[in-house]
Amino acid sequence: MTRIILAICVVTSIFLSIACVQKGGDGNTAGVSSDTIKVGVYGDLTGQTASFGQSTKNGIQLAVDEINAAGGINGKKIELIVEDDQGQPQQATTVVQKLINQNKVHALLGEVASTNSLAAAPVAQSARIPMITPSSTNPKVTEVGDYISRVCFIDPFQGATMAKFAATTLKAKTAAILGDVNSDYSKGLTQYFEQEFTKNGGTIVTKEAYTQTDPDFKGQLTKIRNLNPDVIYIPGYYSQVGIIARQARELGMNMPLLGGDGWDSPEIWKLGGEALKNSYISNHYSADNPAPEIQNFVKAYQAKFNTVPDSLAALAYDAAKVLADAIKRAGGAEDSAKLKDAINATKNFAGVTGTITLDASRNAVKPAVVLELSPAQSKFTFKETIYPEGMSAPTASPTVADSNANAATNANTMSNANAANGANTNANANSAANSAAANNTNK
Numbered sequence: 105m106t107r108i109i110l111a112i113c114v115v116t117s118i119f120l121s122i123a124c125v126q127k128g129g130d131g132n133t134a135g136v137s138s139d140t141i142k143v144g145v146y147g148d149l150t151g152q153t154a155s156f157g158q159s160t161k162n163g164i165q166l167a168v169d170e171i172n173a174a175g176g177i178n179g180k181k182i183e184l185i186v187e188d189d190q191g192q193p194q195q196a197t198t199v200v201q202k203l204i205n206q207n208k209v210h211a212l213l214g215e216v217a218s219t220n221s222l223a224a225a226p227v228a229q230s231a232r233i234p235m236i237t238p239s240s241t242n243p244k245v246t247e248v249g250d251y252i253s254r255v256c257f258i259d260p261f262q263g264a265t266m267a268k269f270a271a272t273t274l275k276a277k278t279a280a281i282l283g284d285v286n287s288d289y290s291k292g293l294t295q296y297f298e299q300e301f302t303k304n305g306g307t308i309v310t311k312e313a314y315t316q317t318d319p320d321f322k323g324q325l326t327k328i329r330n331l332n333p334d335v336i337y338i339p340g341y342y343s344q345v346g347i348i349a350r351q352a353r354e355l356g357m358n359m360p361l362l363g364g365d366g367w368d369s370p371e372i373w374k375l376g377g378e379a380l381k382n383s384y385i386s387n388h389y390s391a392d393n394p395a396p397e398i399q400n401f402v403k404a405y406q407a408k409f410n411t412v413p414d415s416l417a418a419l420a421y422d423a424a425k426v427l428a429d430a431i432k433r434a435g436g437a438e439d440s441a442k443l444k445d446a447i448n449a450t451k452n453f454a455g456v457t458g459t460i461t462l463d464a465s466r467n468a469v470k471p472a473v474v475l476e477l478s479p480a481q482s483k484f485t486f487k488e489t490i491y492p493e494g495m496s497a498p499t500a501s502p503t504v505a506d507s508n509a510n511a512a513t514n515a516n517t518m519s520n521a522n523a524a525n526g527a528n529t530n531a532n533a534n535s536a537a538n539s540a541a542a543n544n545t546n547k
């Protein structure tokens with residue numbers, strides 16, 4: 105018995121050393137002999153915010169089914185290997201290690217929550233396996249290294265978008281912030297909202313904290329009620345926000361509640377119900393947008409999954425398509441350094457969440473939308489589009505002429521922290537027009 109085990113060990117170590125030898129040059133060529141393109145997907149398919157992982161998986165599945173049905177990439181099909189990390193950072197690290205070392209994936213798509221992407225990104229970076237996060241918006245995620253990129257905007261822009269909306273559209277002078285202390289996403293948005301709100305002449309009356317295991321938020325809310333701010337900014341995830349909204353209204357607090365993309369889940373209506381009236385969020389896209397490229401996606405997704413795609417599904421779809429496009433341009437996925445360069449060179453890619461151009465920090469420079477919560481219809485209703493600096497509302501084009509009437513009155517431009525990061529902010533006219541077509545419209 106011992107001999108057999110010993111023999112297995114010897115054989116395994118020979119294989120392992122061959123695999124190591126193959127990892128030559130700049131990148132990682134471990135998956136060289138594969139007859140499919142292996143893409144690892146990791147996310148929270150179970151746990152508190154499981155709708156994030158589910159939507160992401162569905163969006164990727166739809167994109168990959170379309171790509172494979174059309175013959176794959178240079179004759180190779182994409183094979184998805186999906187892992188559940190239960191929304192736990194430690195688990196995210198573990199499953200990404202497994203996807204790289206055992207499954208030999210050529211690329212990774214994930215995570216949603218910035219904290220989980222931050223936990224796994226160093227593993228991908230040191231193994232030199234390109235990772236595209238569809239939806240993690242904290243700036244630190246792509247700072248991990250050149251193998252890490254994203255197809256969404258980042259939180260300095262998202263936080264500032266809501267601060268500007270609060271100060272300008274809602275004419276708020278005072279705000280309280282109630283944030284999740286264990287979430288990099290929430291901590292970042294707290295900081296960026298505060299910066300822009302005070303820059304606009306507003307005052308933050310208090311910053312209160314919660315954690316995802318808190319059963320009750322009335323202590324923090326009572327403190328906020330005593331200060332009577334014009335608005336409350338809650339940069340958290342839907343799983344707590346729904347309950348927070350309910351408890352705030354129970355305490356007689358009727359001021360607008362503001363948030364970010366983390367509120368986006370069909371589950372929020374069950375958790376928050378009518379208490380979500382008079383609330384607004386920043387987000388990546390609006391499923392209401394009549395632009396044909398968006399409605400085609402919404403139809404295809406609904407036919408497959410029987411639900412309206414949220415922004416996670418849309419971003420995940422875009423991330424998979426951006427990856428496929430890069431694999432094509434790189435002439436395959438075997439040379440990970442080449443693939444990483446191709447991903448990072450993504451320009452003017454027409455996604456459903458807007459035109460995707462990665463800047464020098466591998467972040468997408470895109471407009472954000474402000475949506476109003478309509479609990480009676482269980483839907484997010486489009487309010488306005490906010491453009492990053494250097495990108496302006498498009499001039500009317502025949503296909504989006506109707507919706508551009510809205511853009512003209514609703515569009516705002518604001519400075520984007522991307523610019524400070526050395527980002528390419530001269531999005532060309534074409535790119536701006538496409539983004540707007542994808543984002544600025546209303547029914």
Ligand code: PHE
Nearest residue numbers: 217218239240241289365366
């Ligand atoms: N931006 C969030 C984060 O970084 C994740 C998220 C994106 C959640 C889009 C919902 C919708 O943690």
